[in-house]
Amino acid sequence: MVSISAMDDMILYNRLQFAFTITFHYLFPQLTMGLSLLIVYFKWKFLRTGIIDYNDAAKFWMKIFALNFAMGVVTGIPLEFQFGTNWAKFSELTGGIIGQTLAMEGMFSFFLESSFLGMFLFGEKLLGHKLHFVTGLMVFIGAWASGFLILATHAWMQHPVGYEVLENGRFILTNFSALFKNPWLLPSYFHNQAASLITSAFFVASVGAFYLLSNKHITAGRIFVKTGVVFGLIASLLVAFPTGDMVARNVVKYQPVKFAAMEGVFETEKGGSEIILIGQPDMVNKKLDNKIAVPKILSFLTYQRWDAEIKGLNEFADPIHPTNVPGLYYSYHIMVGLGTIFIATMLACAVMLWMKKLYQARWLLWILMIMIPFPYIANTAGWYTTELGRQPWLVYNLLKMADGVSPTVSGGNALFTLLGFIGLYILLGLLFLLLVIKIVYKGPGSNLAVK
Amino acid sequence: MEIFWFVVLNIMLVTYVILDGYDFGAGIVHLFFARTDEEKQSIRNSIGPFWDANEVWLIASGGVLFFAFPTLYASSFSGFYLPLILVLWLLIFRAVGLELRGQVHNHLWENLWDKAFGIASLLLAVFFGAALGNVVRGVNLGMVENGISTQEPHYFFLALWNPTFDPLAEHQGIIDWFTILLGVVAVVTLTIHGANWIILKTSSPINTRLKGIIFKLNVVLAILVVLSAILWHYVKPVPLTNLRTYYWTWIFPVAGFVGLMGQFFIRKFKKDVTGFLFSSLFIFGSFTTTVASLFPNMLPSTNEVNPSLTVYNVAAHEYGLTVGAGWFIIAAILVIAYFVIQLRVFKGKMDDIGYGEH
Numbered sequence: 001m002v003s004i005s006a007m008d009d010m011i012l013y014n015r016l017q018f019a020f021t022i023t024f025h026y027l028f029p030q031l032t033m034g035l036s037l038l039i040v041y042f043k044w045k046f047l048r049t050g051i052i053d054y055n056d057a058a059k060f061w062m063k064i065f066a067l068n069f070a071m072g073v074v075t076g077i078p079l080e081f082q083f084g085t086n087w088a089k090f091s092e093l094t095g096g097i098i099g100q101t102l103a104m105e106g107m108f109s110f111f112l113e114s115s116f117l118g119m120f121l122f123g124e125k126l127l128g129h130k131l132h133f134v135t136g137l138m139v140f141i142g143a144w145a146s147g148f149l150i151l152a153t154h155a156w157m158q159h160p161v162g163y164e165v166l167e168n169g170r171f172i173l174t175n176f177s178a179l180f181k182n183p184w185l186l187p188s189y190f191h192n193q194a195a196s197l198i199t200s201a202f203f204v205a206s207v208g209a210f211y212l213l214s215n216k217h218i219t220a221g222r223i224f225v226k227t228g229v230v231f232g233l234i235a236s237l238l239v240a241f242p243t244g245d246m247v248a249r250n251v252v253k254y255q256p257v258k259f260a261a262m263e264g265v266f267e268t269e270k271g272g273s274e275i276i277l278i279g280q281p282d283m284v285n286k287k288l289d290n291k292i293a294v295p296k297i298l299s300f301l302t303y304q305r306w307d308a309e310i311k312g313l314n315e316f317a318d319p320i321h322p323t324n325v326p327g328l329y330y331s332y333h334i335m336v337g338l339g340t341i342f343i344a345t346m347l348a349c350a351v352m353l354w355m356k357k358l359y360q361a362r363w364l365l366w367i368l369m370i371m372i373p374f375p376y377i378a379n380t381a382g383w384y385t386t387e388l389g390r391q392p393w394l395v396y397n398l399l400k401m402a403d404g405v406s407p408t409v410s411g412g413n414a415l416f417t418l419l420g421f422i423g424l425y426i427l428l429g430l431l432f433l434l435l436v437i438k439i440v441y442k443g444p445g446s447n448l449a450v451k
Numbered sequence: 452m453e454i455f456w457f458v459v460l461n462i463m464l465v466t467y468v469i470l471d472g473y474d475f476g477a478g479i480v481h482l483f484f485a486r487t488d489e490e491k492q493s494i495r496n497s498i499g500p501f502w503d504a505n506e507v508w509l510i511a512s513g514g515v516l517f518f519a520f521p522t523l524y525a526s527s528f529s530g531f532y533l534p535l536i537l538v539l540w541l542l543i544f545r546a547v548g549l550e551l552r553g554q555v556h557n558h559l560w561e562n563l564w565d566k567a568f569g570i571a572s573l574l575l576a577v578f579f580g581a582a583l584g585n586v587v588r589g590v591n592l593g594m595v596e597n598g599i600s601t602q603e604p605h606y607f608f609l610a611l612w613n614p615t616f617d618p619l620a621e622h623q624g625i626i627d628w629f630t631i632l633l634g635v636v637a638v639v640t641l642t643i644h645g646a647n648w649i650i651l652k653t654s655s656p657i658n659t660r661l662k663g664i665i666f667k668l669n670v671v672l673a674i675l676v677v678l679s680a681i682l683w684h685y686v687k688p689v690p691l692t693n694l695r696t697y698y699w700t701w702i703f704p705v706a707g708f709v710g711l712m713g714q715f716f717i718r719k720f721k722k723d724v725t726g727f728l729f730s731s732l733f734i735f736g737s738f739t740t741t742v743a744s745l746f747p748n749m750l751p752s753t754n755e756v757n758p759s760l761t762v763y764n765v766a767a768h769e770y771g772l773t774v775g776a777g778w779f780i781i782a783a784i785l786v787i788a789y790f791v792i793q794l795r796v797f798k799g800k801m802d803d804i805g806y807g808e809h
Contacts (some may be wrong), residue, residue, distance in 0.1 A: 070550040073503060074543045078536075080513050084528025085535055088606070091528070095521020096767035100775060103514035107782035110507045115789035118500030119796050126796055172768035406529035408594065408608035417536045424540060428547065435554050 010411035011402055014086045017418040021078050023380055024425045028072035030379050033147055033193065034200025035065050036140040038231060042223075043133045053219050053445075055129075057227075058136075060220065060444030061204070064436060066121050071432055073114075075425070080106075086414065090394050090404030094171045097163055098153050101179060105149035113142030147196070148189055155184035158386065159254050160395050171395070184254070187246035188386075194239040195382060198342060199375040201232030202368075205349075207440055209369040212359055217443040222359055225368070229353055233346040240339055251389070252302055252310075255396065258389035260313040261325045262332035263298060264288050272296035273310040276333075281326045286314055323391040323401075331384035338378035345371060452772040453762045456519035457746075459779065463515060465738045467508035468579070469644075469731050474498040474505055475579075476645015478545065478572025479638065481565065484646075484664060485657060491565065493655035495549065496801045497648060502549065504793065506542070515779075519772060522605055522765035523749055530590060530607040531582070534625045538578050545571035573638065580637025584630030585609070587741060588618050588686055589751035592760070604757040605765075618686050623753070629686050632679050639672045640734060643714060647727040652801045662717050665726065669714045676711065676737075687751070693743055700743045707736020 039061050046054035080102065083091045091099075116138035124132045162178030163171045173179075205228025211221030251259045260266075264276040266286050275298040279291030299308040313321065322328050345367060352358035358365075390396060394404045477498050485491045517524045528535060548568030552561055590607045593600035612624035616631075646661040646668075683689060694700050710733025717726050745751065750760040758764070766772065 067550065067554075070503070070546060073506070074546045077506070077510060077542060078539045080510055080517075081528065081535055081539055083517065084513075084524045085532050086529070088525035088529035091517060092522050092525035095517050095524060096771045099514065099518025099521055099524075099767070100771060103511070103518040103775070104778060104782070106507065106511035106514035107779065107786065110510055111504070111782075111786045111789055114504040114507045115793045118504060118793065122500050123796055170768075173771040173774070176771075176774040406525075406532070408602055408606050409529050409532045410608075413532060417533075420536070420540060424543060428543070431547070431551060435551065438554065 006411055007402075010409070010414060011405050013411050013414035013418050014405050014409075015401070017086060017414060017421060018079075018082055020418065021075065021082065021421055021425070023383075024429070025072065025075040025079055026380070026383065027376055028068050028075065029143070029147070030196040030199045030376070031068050031203060032065065032072050033143045034197040034235075035061060035068070035203070036136070036143045037197065038200055038204055038227065039065060040133070040136045040140050041227065041231075043129075043136050047129060047133055053223060056445045057220060057223050059124075060439075062121065063439050066117075067432065067435055067439070069113075069117060071428065075428070078421070086406055086409065087394075087404050088406035088409075090399065093169055093399065093404070094395060097171050097173045097179070098156060100173060100176070101149050101153040101156070105146055105153075109142045109146035109149060111142075113139055113146065116142065144193065147193060151189040151192060152179055152182070152185055154386075155179075155182045155188060157394065158188075158390055158396050159184040159250070160398060165398070171398075184250055187243060187250055191239060191243035191247045191382075194235045194243055195375070195379050197231060197235035198239060199379060201228045201235055202342070202371050202375045204228040205232055206369050206372040209365040210440070211443065213362065213365050213369060217445065220444045225349075225358065225365070226353060228368075229346060229349040229358070232342070233350045236339070236342040236346045240343065244339070248302070255389065256311050257313065257316040257320055258322060258328070260311055260316070261322045261328050262385055262389055263310075264291075264329050264333075265298070265310055265312045266314050268309060268312040268315055270309070272299040272305075272307045274298060275301065278333075281329050283325055320392070322389050324388050328385060328388040331381040331388060335378050335381040335385060338374050338381070342371075342375065342378070452769055452776070453519075453766040455776060456515070456766070456772055457749075457762045460512065460515050460519060461739070461742050463508060463512040465735055467505070467512055468738060469734050470505040470508055471502070472576075472641045472734060473645050473648035473727075474502040475572040475576050476641035476643070477649055478569050478645070479576065479642045480645050480649060480657075480661070482569025482573060483642075484661065487656075490655055490657040493653040493657070493802055494649055495552075496803075497652035498549075499801065500793075500797055502546075506546075518775060519767055520749070520762075520765045521767055523760050526592075526605045526607070526760060526765075527750055530609055531585065531625065532608065533611055534578060534582065534609075538575065541571045541575050541578070544568075545575065576638045576641045577631075577634035580634035581626060581630040583637070583738075583741065584633035585625060586750060587633075587683060587745070588623070588627075588629060589753040589759070591623060591754055592750070592752040593754070593757040595754040595756045598756060600756055605760060629682060632675070632682065636672070636675045636679055639668055639675060640730070640737075643668050643672065644727070644730040644734065647730045651723045651727045654800050654802060662726075665714065665717050669711070669717070672714075673711060689744055691744070693746055703736055703739040703743050705736070706732050707740055710734070710736050 039058050042054050042058035042061065046052070046058065083098075083102075116135045119127065120132065120135040120139050123135060127135065156179060159182060160171075161182045162173060162175035164174045165171055204224045208221045208224025208226075208228055211217040212225060248259075251262075263273075264279055264281060265273055266281075266288060272295070274293040274295045276288065277292045277294065279288040279293070282289050296306045299310055300306050302308060302310060313325070349358055349364060349368060352361050352364055392401050393399065394401050477494050481491055481494045485494055513524075544567050548564040548566075548571065552564035552568070555561075590609060592607050593604040594602045594607050610622070610624050612626040613620050613622050616624070616627045618627040618629040620627075643665050646665050649655065650658045650661055694704075710729050710731070713729035714726065714733070720726055747761040747763060748759040749762060749765060752759040
């Protein structure tokens with residue numbers, strides 16, 4: 001029999017491996033999804049106006065897109081495999097349901113994306129501009145469909161619907177369409193897509209700002225900054241309202257204990273809850289240290305009533321508390337804090353753009369340029385909020401984390417592969433950065449002709 | 452419904468082996484037989500826009516396995532944990548090699564990623580052959596020790612090898628002399644297959660030489676096939692029940708035989724596509740013969756205590772399988788359409804696409 005601590009270690013290594021590989025993986029698709037839209041926009045703009053700079057912009061971003069896409073594919077395959085390798089019991093029990101949406105992702109979106117990506121990257125000459133635009137559109141549709149089906153899988157784990165549990169613990173599907181009518185799905189999907197667009201818009205604007213500040217590729221720099229700011233402003237607003245608000249309402253309704261933990265509300269307050277801006281959770285005394293808070297705002301934002309009651313964490317039994325309350329609390333606050341900064345930055349840029357002063361405002365271009373990593377952090381923090389908040393469950397309220405792990409894979413084997421992934425992904429990450437910097441440094445327009 | 456998904460899964464798997472098989476094969480040819488930079492470039496061009504889409508068949512097959520046969524997916528993926536993770540790492544290396552090579556023009560950099568691409572292709576071929584060997588040989592389901600299961604009856608875990616490399620030892624390993632033999636068969640098969648693809652998609656000077664190489668390798672392959680058929684019988688006596696009961700299943704071994712024999716006429720083919728069709732036929736025939744002779748088993752048990760995993764005891768529930776068939780048929784039609792479009796856009800030789808320059 002496996003000892004308790006060996007079992008704990010095994011679960012820990014399996015969790016760390018999945019968390020590490022999926023966190024690293026998602027750095028790429030968030031750019032893929034948003035950037036595909038921006039490239040299609042550049043290509044469309046070129047077709048409409050005939051201005052060659054837009055075609056150059058599309059071609060320039062396609063180079064980064066291709067590299068980014070390849071990274072997404074190679075780091076994505078391990079995720080599908082790991083359901084079986086590391087979470088065999090979970091796969092066995094729920095495969096009839098989540099296998100459904102995952103298999104659909106493969107069949108409907110990966111084939112679409114990969115078939116047309118080849119034509120998009122190599123086919124400009126063979127196809128002509130119009131058909132080339134269509135292949136880009138197909139890649140965009142494939143990428144966004146993929147996101148949709150993954151979010152459908154995610155939605156089922158957070159808020160299971162359309163299932164029945166058999167005596168042997170197996171989940172069977174009883175209603176296929178319920179998977180897509182899941183109230184959790186659409187708010188999460190739109191929230192996630194808006195967040196992905198933020199990453200891409202900031203990326204494009206940031207590269208543009210770099211060109212303007214270093215006084216080279218000026219035309220391209222202006223196009224990038226302008227497009228990035230317009231898309232970035234829209235996306236930053238959408239991610240907060242209405243999509244973020246809708247997601248939060250789902251959490252209050254279906255997962256009140258997650259809501260209390262992420263907001264840092266330990267006690268139920270009569271007459272309305274305050275919103276926490278800053279503070280550190282103290283899990284021993286079950287309270288928040290050094291807090292700065294604004295009274296009654298949380299109640300109002302949640303229920304539109306100043307005195308609405310919000311259940312505090314201490315009202316829920318310990319075993320159903322999220323296993324890492326401080327991690328969850330910080331993730332959520334980092335996401336919200338950065339989201340606020342994104343809106344402020346993009347609003348300032350948009351106003352200056354409208355006043356035709358943005359390209360000369362070096363201080364603002366500097367801010368735009370150094371913002372590049374923050375949308376990645378915000379996206380990651382957002383996913384940590386939702387997934388740490390799901391703990392200790394794999395399937396919310398139905399299947400615990402510890403009951404989903406592979407029974408025969410020892411902790412030693414899991415640690416071995418975890419270390420391997422860490423080493424390999426550090427190498428991948430460094431190479432990716434190096435090559436992106438190289439492509440950016442070389443810039444658009446120059447010797448980009450397809451051989 | 453289980454049977455429908457069994458057929459679908461195997462069609463997808465064999466399609467994957469034929470498609471990604473040629474680009475693994477191209478990698479092996481690239482490693483061992485390409486001499487000049489031009490030859491190497493044309494080999495990479497031949498698979499440039501395709502390899503990525505080919506790998507999607509692996510992901511999609513994995514998805515179908517997950518959803519239609521969750522118990523088999525859970526059991527085999529956790530049981531074959533180490534080799535699967537190694538396969539993932541190799542796939543990553545290979546892809547990175549292909550994508551990064553053209554990004555920096557320095558011959559050390561190019562050499563490094565050429566080797567990564569070639570060696571990863573070679574090892575992947577070995578692993579996939581060995582994987583087939585493991586399935587054929589069967590595993591100790593339930594990890595039975597002295598007649599008692601130490602795990603649930605459908606779970607197991609295999610070490611990479613045991614000290615004797617003996618497939619019949621009590622504690623089996625992924626790598627033993629039998630599975631390694633099938634690994635070698637896979638390498639030779641895919642090298643021939645990849646060489647045929649290169650001949651089909653390029654007009655490289657390497658092509659004439661490749662035809663000679665294919666002929667010699669095919670002699671080796673014919674010997675290996677006979678040898679492994681005999682040893683297979685020694686490792687796990689093969690009941691020919693299915694072939695005896697359902698005469699139509701003879702189609703599969705006959706297809707494999709025709710594919711193998713046809714390759715001997717490589718130097719006489721008028722069209723470049725003929726060789727590729729024969730090597731595809733051989734892969735199709737040998738894969739389906741194996742699957743058909745195992746049926747209804749999908750993963751045989753090597754002990755008396757726990758039953759083999761079969762099509763019937765690992766499948767998902769009926770309702771899910773039925774609605775799944777609905778969307779799958781729509782998706783399959785779309786996939787065929789993309790495939791046709793892709794072939795038409797990139798018809799003919801690929802010498803001028805400048806792969807790796809994008």
